Amino acid sequence: MADEDRRVLIVGGGPVGLLCAWLLGRQGIPVRLFDLNDAPQADPRAATTHPATLDLLADDGLADDMARVGLVAPIFQFWDRPSGQKMAEFDHAILKNDTAHPFVVQCEQFKTAKLLLERAQKLPNVDILFGHEVTGVSHGANRVTLDVQGPNGQQSHAGAYVIGADGGRSVVRKQADIPFDGFTWPERFIVLTTPFDFQASSGYSFRSYFADPDEWCNCFKVSADGPPGLWRTVYPASPDLSEEELMSDAAVQARMQKFFPSSRPYEIVHRNLYVTHQRVAEMFRKGRVLLAGDSAHINNPIGGMGLNGGIQDAANLAEKLSKVLLDAAPEALLDLYSRQRRVVATEFVQEQSIANKKRLEASDEETRRRNLGELREMAADPVRARQFLLRTSMIASQQRVAAMTLEEV
Template sequence: MKTDERPILIAGGGPVGVVTALALAKRGIPVKVFEAQTEINDSPRASTLHPATLEMLAELDLLGEVTTQGLVARTFQFWDRPARRLVAEFDHAILAQDTTCPYVVQCEQHKIVKMCIDKLAAHPHASVSFGTPVESVETHADGVAITVAGANGSERFEGSYLVGADGGRSLVRKALNIAFDGYTFPERFLVLTTPFDFGTEHGVAFRAYFSDPDEWANLFKVAGDDGKGRWRAVFPTLPGQTDEEVMSDEACESRLQKFFPKTGRYDIFHRNIYRVHQRVAVRFREGRVFLAGDSAHVNNPIGGLGLNSGIHDATHLAELLADVRAGKRPESVFESYDAIRRPTNIEYVQQQTIANKKRLEERDPAAREANFEALRKTAADPAAHRAFLLRTSLIESVRKIKAAAE
């Protein structure tokens, strides 16, 4: 069998895995996706899609569906939580000359996964298998093979290349003995989902960040599966707190009432607590195996950059794989994947998300006010406002990569 006839194997059927699969399938390349879970995970996870990412999704014919099923969020805000004071608001409309999508869309990642799987169904050379975790990885000079666990026992699949998009605990990454450098924050993050409308009641934008030396917070609005709207509130927990101390009915109610007091109790549709990491794999490629998304890098969610960076990995990698399989470029071009994606993640995702968290949790009064003043001045100056958004929306990172390739 010729190398080009073998499928590209993808470990992980989350958003990065299925976007990679769709980008390849649309180019006529056979793909097989293997997802460990038995169904699409619809628990509250990433939802923010930045302008640069929306442009990539448009090339996959996903923009219309993403916009319809999500919420358009042109603006985002920074607040001084103790003073209940709006500090600064940024408007993506200022990027109208820089992008065809001068806005953010809040679209839950499980919706993106379903959209991609639905589109993959139109490609007979593509398949997605649930309940099939990858158990082992074999690498060869001219191909790869994986063993997956299924309902009928273990099964072996051969392919031309393997994409590890199987999350922060990636078996693919571990099988290749690739270190995952970085650290884990001592505090965990709590997410509470409520239908209470913070926008109507308090003027909060669909994306809002609250600085507080005692307890910073974030608020995001998503459409929800019923389209009626849900707000996600994110808070840090104290190191050492038990799940019961953090997630009990009274603890969650008390936290929301402290955040924005209201008459009557909050309806809480969902609650979740999770550990947060800042880690980057020491390399994103080993021979014919590539890492993408959380298997290659993880970060705190402040700024909504993790999912976006993963989708950027997916589209970048799909283009390289397609060009090499078509004979347009030599296999040596794969060296650029690690050389570009890894430093780009460090500069535009790791550095920004770490800085975002430090800004929100700053305890020194003078430093807090200096941060606020810098945000006000940036928002008030059109040139600085635009430059700030070019970076936070990842347009700058995409431009930098294109310029380096020319």
């Protein structure tokens, strides 16, 4: 069998695409990955890696390496900003019988990508081609062909399947004409990053969520380049204000001081403003086109479920695609992949991330009291706390996937 009859083409060199490349390549499957950037992007994006995801990444010491270059965070907290009270604290240690990793690892996305790239590049059957932009995708009954613009001009690459792991604006998804339904939040999200130590000053855990009727906040720590690390704060931003108005030094300091009053100005090492969507592809498989990660589903970042969902997509897809290519398993396995992961995206990731946002932004005082009271009661009840953590840690969604069978497709 010629290489191109088994080769898997991957578009996107982030953690999802690189994980697919590594997992498939380890099985001896020829893989060719394309990314339009010249190297993995080091922008500060997603960092939270949940227990269910760490369990999938334990092989070859990958989860351990992520913990080494990141931060282990077993605890997260909910705070009421108007009163300054800590309303609830949850410790993943309660999941010690449910997972080999009863904690979260705060490992920035680019660090995870780097660890995966190092592993994938050691495999002789895996080609990683940065600086290559996929401009066209065509797929028939027996193969898929990509038009790729690279340093040597326009070229065509053929393979058995293509995996689109190329983000929310996925060329692969668009070329395959797969609808991407959902909505866009009216407010934008602003991220301000500082070396200020919120744990030392205020006792905040490495993952803290602040409910406020006017302006909620997420505050979490990453290791960055090493001690002392950095703290990222995330807020909603009015759609009525311009980027210049929101991102000026004066506006940034005013926002930080309003939320976290300090006698000194904050050192801000990074600031970003972005639009947030909640969308899920109509299908994650169309013939020989497969979608994973942000190309298949995008959501707001509260709770850190987007990247985790993408990594779980990659592990699920690589396992099934390997069986199809190496063991002559029925292609219906790929339909099962599509069904399983779409259920997770809609019933867990979308639902949970929207609920997380609504919990923090509730403005009605009665609703606020009820939300915070429920969190306090759950945290105080080990049974309810475990059930809550099974869902937030994405263990429950993996259990849901495991219960779905080929007969359901």
